[in-house]
Amino acid sequence: MNVKIVTVAKQLPKYSCSTTDVIPMLDTWLDGQDIRFIKKVKKIFEGAAVNRRYSILDPVEVFTATSFEEKNNIYCREAIILGEQVLEKALSKAGWEPQSLDYIITVSCTGIMIPSLDAYLINKMNLRQDIVRLPVTEMGCVAGISGIIYAENFLKSNPGKRAAVIAVEAPTATFQLDDFSMPNMVSAAIFGDGAACCLLSSYEDDQGPAILDEQMYHFYDAEHIMGFKLTNGGLQMILDIGVPDTIAEHFGTIIHPFLQKNNLGIQDINHMIFHPGGKKIVLTVEKLFSEFEKNIDDTKEVLLQYGNMSSATVLYVLERVMDRQPQPGELGLMLSFGPGFSAQRVLLQW
The missing domain is CATH 3.40.47.10 (Thiolase/Chalcone synthase)
Known part of the structure; x- marks a missing residue:
């Protein structure tokens, strides 16, 4: 018996910005920095091979001084919205009812949320009260595959079950306005926000790789x-x-x-x-x-x-x-x- 990936769906936040639109914002943000440094940062953005990134924050908000608490509150609010949207989309694609899920794994490293996202989705989506939960919070970029591995191990041990892996990330909510280090510049140039949901099954009749x-x-x-x-x-x-x-x-x-x-x-x-x-x-x-x-x-x-x-x-x-x-x-x-x-x-x- 093999576990199958039945479908994958994605969901993007409401704001987006092209790299061309970001460049003028850098002049405002980096005002007062050395001219050579500003040119270097612009080259990093222009050469990052990213044409557009999406965000839970308006582009102006990203470059506005706010506290960790304020940005994390936005992260929590938007993560619930994106999580619900992408899970609904994946279930619709697969033709599954929310109550058919036996296992829910939520993945995120770009904010702090307790209870974790899965608890909110159980209520929002009316998932079963005996559904098994696993929040994965500290594995970064690798955790999308981690979630699939954890789901596969659960399903392999439990034939005739279904699982959802929901990844919701908002790197723009972690952007450090006062950090002019190269890691902050590079991460600002390459990262964007988004959500995805992967549905897996150990039902014989469910189809997928x-x-x-x-x-x-x-x-x-x-x-x-x-x-x-x-x-x-x-x-x-x-x-x-x-x-x-x-x-x-x-x-x-x-x-x-x-x-x-x-x-x-x-x-x-x-x-x-x-x-x-x-x-x-x-x-x-x-x-x-x-x-x-x-x-x-x-x-x-x-x-x-x-x-x-x-x-x-x-x-x-x-x-x-x-x-x-x-x-x-x-x-x-x-x-x-x-x-x-x-x-x-x-x-x-x-």
């Missing part, structure tokens, strides 16, 4: 290269410039043994479903995959249209692949990286 295998990989002594630091002003981005090189150094160990234990090689994979962490990471992984004549065009397109929406982003890539209705027997490899430092993989077969 089957999960053949899944696995996590944890890098030793690399906690410092990615994450958030909680400051009085909110969640401050930690993003080491060595992340792409770290990924490249471990790439073979991450990919090949995982595929080999399934009697596969990269040449057998039809669809690369890679999380678009940012331009440099994408270029690094693209080069590594191109050696095997594989592309990550869907990843690049998601980055271009939406930016990096942390845990939700890989589900946008998965949706693009699933909407093309791959041929029976084709294989897909999902891959994400995140704080820890961690790499997580899921092997799919249509």
Whole structure:
């Protein structure tokens, strides 16, 4: 019995802004900074391979001085709205009733909410009172795949059950107005807000790509290269410039043994479903995959249209692949990286 991914849906916040529109706002925000520094920041934005990003905040609000409490309150309010919208959309796509869900996993790292999002969705959507809940809050960009792995393990042990993985992220609510460090500049240039929902099933009659295998990989002594630091002003981005090189150094160990234990090689994979962490990471992984004549065009397109929406982003890539209705027997490899430092993989077969 294989667990299947039945459908994926996405939901975007109400505000959006093109990179062209953001550039003039940088002049106001960076007023008083060194001219060379301002030019460098603009180049980062212009070269980030992100044409548009969406936000729970009006673009002017993003560059307005507000407290951590004020921004987190907006995060909580909008996360509930986006979570409900995207779960409704996914259930409608699958033709499922809310009461058919046995397991709900909510994923987010860009705000603090207790009770967690899943509690609100149980009430808003009238989910069953005995539904099993799991909020995943501190795994960053990798957590979209983490949620799928946790759901798959639950469903594998419980035939005839259904699960929802809901990722809601608002990196713009973590933007630090008074932080002029390079990690803050880079994160501001590549991140955007968004939500996604993935529905999984261990019912025999439910259709979708089957999960053949899944696995996590944890890098030793690399906690410092990615994450958030909680400051009085909110969640401050930690993003080491060595992340792409770290990924490249471990790439073979991450990919090949995982595929080999399934009697596969990269040449057998039809669809690369890679999380678009940012331009440099994408270029690094693209080069590594191109050696095997594989592309990550869907990843690049998601980055271009939406930016990096942390845990939700890989589900946008998965949706693009699933909407093309791959041929029976084709294989897909999902891959994400995140704080820890961690790499997580899921092997799919249509």
